[in-house]
Amino acid sequence: MATFKFELVSPERLVLSTEVDQVDLPGVDGDFGVLANHSPFLSTLRAGIVAVRTGSETTRIFVRGGFADVSPAGLTVLAETAIPVAELKPDQIAAEIRDAEEDVADAKTPDARTRAEQKLAQLRDVASALQAA
Known part of the structure; x- marks a missing residue:
């Protein structure tokens, strides 16, 4: 090839x-x-x-x-x-997702909420990728 x-x-x-x-x-x-x-x-x-x-x-x-x-x-x-x-740790990702969920709930402005939601979505993507790998 x-x-x-x-x-x-x-x-x-x-x-x-x-x-x-x-x-x-x-x-x-x-x-x-x-x-x-x-x-x-x-x-x-x-x-x-x-x-x-x-x-x-x-x-x-x-x-x-x-x-x-x-x-x-x-x-x-x-x-x-x-x-x-190989460097991704599922437990660490799960903890970061919980923290990001709290950040979304605690966001005081629409901009802060949007940033927190984007971070949460990215972390969920990582978790999904780990499950698929």
Whole structure:
């Protein structure tokens, strides 16, 4: 199988830069896969799991939003957040969800409530991704 260059970047760091066989991504319009020589393509990503396949190994990384850019040079993903699934702790996520639910209930302004609801939705996305992985 032909390989291609894949880079996953978050605001904090370059998460992954390697040659891969296939990458499956959570697009806002549906999941999609990228193989070598894919047509140029740009997509917005929703929160979910990016599955990176190299040989017989698959690496799963949770992303929270971002963009995927497929070009002749390969695939670049710019993610708002990128965390390897192996590093996610279900108990910690559950505690953060409880805290976020309290923040929504305690919000004093519409803006504060909106921010708290967005954070809660993102945490629930993480929890859903963990259950699916």
